[in-house]
Amino acid sequence: GAGVSQTPSNKVTEKGKYVELRCDPISGHTALYWYRQSLGQGPEFLIYFQGTGAADDSGLPNDRFFAVRPEGSVSTLKIQRTERGDSAVYLCASSLTPTGRGGYNEQFFGPGTRLTVL
Amino acid sequence: GESVGLHLPTLSVQEGDNSIINCAYSNSASDYFIWYKQESGKGPQFIIDIRSNMDKRQGQRVTVLLNKTVKHLSLQIAATQPGDSAVYFCAENNERGGSEKLVFGKGTKLTVNP
Numbered sequence: 001g002a003g004v005s006q007t008p009s010n011k012v013t014e015k016g017k018y019v020e021l022r023c024d025p026i027s028g029h030t031a032l033y034w035y036r037q038s039l040g041q042g043p044e045f046l047i048y049f050q051g052t053g054a055a056d057d058s059g060l061p062n063d064r065f066f067a068v069r070p071e072g073s074v075s076t077l078k079i080q081r082t083e084r085g086d087s088a089v090y091l092c093a094s095s096l097t098p099t100g101r102g103g104y105n106e107q108f109f110g111p112g113t114r115l116t117v118l
Numbered sequence: 119g120e121s122v123g124l125h126l127p128t129l130s131v132q133e134g135d136n137s138i139i140n141c142a143y144s145n146s147a148s149d150y151f152i153w154y155k156q157e158s159g160k161g162p163q164f165i166i167d168i169r170s171n172m173d174k175r176q177g178q179r180v181t182v183l184l185n186k187t188v189k190h191l192s193l194q195i196a197a198t199q200p201g202d203s204a205v206y207f208c209a210e211n212n213e214r215g216g217s218e219k220l221v222f223g224k225g226t227k228l229t230v231n232p
Contacts, residue, residue: 004161031218042207042222043162056218091161107220109154109161 002026004110006092012116013082021077021113025094032075033107034067035091043091049075082117089114130229137198139226141191141208148210152220153182153193157204165193165206195228203230 005024013019025032031050035043045059049069057067064082069075079086093107131137143151149170154162168175168182168191175182181194191208205227209220 033219035220035222040224042209042224043220045219045221048218050218059219093161106164106167109163111159111161 004092004094004108006090006110006113008113009111010114010116012118014118015082015084017082017117019079019082019115021079021090021115023075023077023092023094023110025073025075025092026096026108027073029094029096029108030072031095031097031105031107032069033093033095034075034077035093037089037091037112039088046077046090079115082115084117087115087117127224128227128229130231131198133198133200133230133232135198137193137195137202137228137230139193139195139206139228141193141223143189143191143208143210143223145210145212145221146186146189148212148221150211151182151184151191152209152211153180153191154207154209154222155202155204156207156225162207198228198230200230200232203228 007022033048034046036046037043047054047060047067048056051072052069064080067077089112091109091112093109095105095107097105150167152167153165155165156162166177166180166182168184173184179196183192195202205225207222207225209222211220
């Protein structure tokens, strides 16, 4: 079946520009997560949605980062005034129910969007 | 604070040998520990998880060991194959703390030589 998909797969932008990264979770998955992975590092948590609401946005590095999930399915990660330090792979994951509720619920990851800020 | 790390950044083994990948963690409140495999250009793929009240769990060709006394986690891969070459991450989840996120370590790159 279809897994988590992310578009675009690659995005090159200039410093100061605005970018949007899209995530299509597995159909029926209520929980959606965004992570950021720098070269040679493990993924770092950014934000978690349960349904339409952002239940935990503690990982967003600053107010230039924002994410939405208006209909409880597709999510968009938005980055304003991009900086070179934002260059990374942005990973999206989804799980059927929130991870950890009544047992570990696997987070299924998409292939990521590689963002390069010049 | 929370941190999950790895002892070795790289591991090279011969095809058919057993592999052991190690991980140290510092958050004793974590409920679950999970191993993910990440191939180049792909997202992490779930391998196996273990709950904090267990010390061993086996899957297909993989075994995870949890030593809470020394806060150590290991992944054992039996009869390692070339397709096992990837970066392996341990991660933890703190359900009791109300957190849904995974905290990942830096990863170990496993190379399987034919």
